[in-house]
Amino acid sequence: MLSIILKEYRQRARGIATLGLIMTYTIILGGVSFFVYLARYTELQSRASTSSQVGLALCITTFIAQMIMSLLLSLSLNASTIAHEKDQDTFELLNLTLFKSFEIILGKYLSSTGFLFLLVITAMPIYALAFTFGGLTTLQFMQLAVVVVGMTLMVSALGLMLSLISDDVRTALGRSFFFLITLGAVTLIFGGIMKSALSGQPPVVPIYWLGVVSFLMNPLFSAMEIFNPSVFTWAGNGSVVMPFLMNQGLLWIWSALFQTLIAALILLATVLIYPRYRASKAGGVG
Numbered sequence: 001m002l003s004i005i006l007k008e009y010r011q012r013a014r015g016i017a018t019l020g021l022i023m024t025y026t027i028i029l030g031g032v033s034f035f036v037y038l039a040r041y042t043e044l045q046s047r048a049s050t051s052s053q054v055g056l057a058l059c060i061t062t063f064i065a066q067m068i069m070s071l072l073l074s075l076s077l078n079a080s081t082i083a084h085e086k087d088q089d090t091f092e093l094l095n096l097t098l099f100k101s102f103e104i105i106l107g108k109y110l111s112s113t114g115f116l117f118l119l120v121i122t123a124m125p126i127y128a129l130a131f132t133f134g135g136l137t138t139l140q141f142m143q144l145a146v147v148v149v150g151m152t153l154m155v156s157a158l159g160l161m162l163s164l165i166s167d168d169v170r171t172a173l174g175r176s177f178f179f180l181i182t183l184g185a186v187t188l189i190f191g192g193i194m195k196s197a198l199s200g201q202p203p204v205v206p207i208y209w210l211g212v213v214s215f216l217m218n219p220l221f222s223a224m225e226i227f228n229p230s231v232f233t234w235a236g237n238g239s240v241v242m243p244f245l246m247n248q249g250l251l252w253i254w255s256a257l258f259q260t261l262i263a264a265l266i267l268l269a270t271v272l273i274y275p276r277y278r279a280s281k282a283g284g285v286g
Helices: 002-014 016-045 051-081 083-087 091-095 101-122 124-133 138-165 169-197 205-217 219-227 251-278
Strands: none
Touching: 002 101, 016 051, 016 101, 016 124, 051 083, 051 101, 051 124, 051 138, 051 169, 051 219, 083 091, 083 169, 101 124, 101 138, 101 251, 124 138, 138 169, 138 219, 138 251, 169 205, 169 219, 205 219, 205 251, 219 251
């Protein structure tokens, strides 16, 4: 497995595309922060806004931009990792090695996910700008980092599975983005219903728990709680049993743990079905 990880890292390190990707990622995040500061500069100069408000706006927009880019890159890198082997006709050669199925899957997963975490680290100087203005505590910064890590692990595992069951990179990318858009839309709908119900009567039981699962699956809700801890509280005085994760202000950690568990289950399923594709000459089920 270590050999696969080293091979993947060396292959990325030798390509100029890797350097271009890191530079583009950093420049986009820096550009987002710059334009937010430029938009709020007049208010800051006229003292219509405080520096902490500007710092909070910088952090929120940087997090949203990083989350979108992390989602896209997680799917793109992992959805192409095995499908690319099929396009290059090296999938059969990979299967002729003495590596076991779980070693190939974990090696591919750890190498691509590790590279994604490298990109996340490059965004830290951009987040540091928020600390110069205030409005963001160290604890909030760490909580946002945990949310991004959990999201990256889950989406990367999903992309890797879809890469295995697809015959080429184009199909893998298409399926990956379809699942991402569908998952995002469904969790936003049920999470939004649950969020709107907090100001009135609680929804029916199925919607109630679907909303809770949506809170766990969608990192936007965790970010909302981090920036406003009182956002998930019942306004009414009815005897409503709130999930533990929403009562204690720990949605961010429960969300990360839940997404990590989902990632582990997806990886386990990928390892279990890999021999079925490994036995096929064309990389598919014969």
